[in-house]
Amino acid sequence: MKLSSTKTDSGFVVSVPYELKDDFKAHFKTAKWSPTQKQWCVGPRSGKKLQQWIDQINITFSDEALEEFDSSLMTEKEIEQLKQNIELINDEIKGKLDTLGKLSELKVQVEECTQLFRFKKEKLKEIISAIEIEKAEIVDEKKKLKMLIGSVIDIDDAKLQASIMARYHKNVSSNDKRRFSDAQDEIIVYWDNLKSAGLSCQAINFLSSANKNRPDLDRASFVTEKMWFNIKDLCE
Known part of the structure; x- marks a missing residue:
């Protein structure tokens, strides 16, 4: 395929392979691209220069080389x-x-x-x-404390008496009052024993002074585990 130009009313048009576009534009800076015709347009004064450029390109590239080169390019x-x-x-x-x-x-x-x-x-x-x-240390200390005061009071029995007091505190029958009083009497014995030993226990103190007629304030169930082991020396 050889290059050739076509004369128009406004000059000349030529189809330039993409690979020669930069060289063409370098020689024809005022050339304009026609997107509809997909050709380059040059003015009438550039006809001779255009033909010289085309001749040079046709000499440099054979038809076979141009066709092969053109088909390989995007x-x-x-x-x-x-x-x-x-x-x-x-x-x-x-x-x-x-x-x-x-x-x-x-x-x-x-x-x-x-x-x-x-x-x-x-x-x-x-x-x-x-x-x-x-x-574990607290449990061990409780055991030691229980053993130490075991000679003075029976903690397990005192807790049992406290549970009896709690059970019958609100009851008003004579038998229930007697059961409450009997349990509290046992607690008072423990209170005396502790006092004789120069000791006091918060739980025993609370239970020994609990008023049967004031279950809202002196209820035996208010006693906590911590109170049983709150032992103090009365001499201090």
């Missing part, structure tokens, strides 16, 4: 489509990089939270272990 439309595809790919890459950045930040946050959780978990284990040790 059209402007294909190149434009390629550019659009590249832009789309670039946008996608940017989006993926943004996502990667956010995921990296999230990964760091997750790792920090994981480390914090592990630290708190280990701390919680230490606290639970300390609590269990403390509980």
Whole structure:
């Protein structure tokens, strides 16, 4: 395929292969592209120069070489489509990089939270272990205290008398009043024993002075486990 120009009313037109476009534009800076005809247009004064350029191109490139070269090259439309595809790919890459950045930040946050959780978990284990040790020590101290005051009062029996008082505190029958009073008398004996030993127990003190007619204030069920082991020295 050889290049050739066509004369028009306004000058000359020529179809230039895409690979020669830059060379053509370098020689004909005022040439204009016709998108409808898909040809380049030059003015009437450039006819001789255009023909010289075409002759030189036809000498440089044989028909076979031009045809082969032309068929192997992309059209402007294909190149434009390629550019659009590249832009789309670039946008996608940017989006993926943004996502990667956010995921990296999230990964760091997750790792920090994981480390914090592990630290708190280990701390919680230490606290639970300390609590269990403390509980065991309290149980052991209660046992020792119970053994020490066992010679003065029977804690288990005192608790039993307290439960009897609690059961019959609100009842008004004569038998229930007697049961309450009998249980309280046993508590008062323990109170005397403790006093003789120079000791006092918060639970015994509360129960020994409980008023049968005031269950809302002196109810035996108000006594807690802690009160049974709140022992004080009366000499202090």
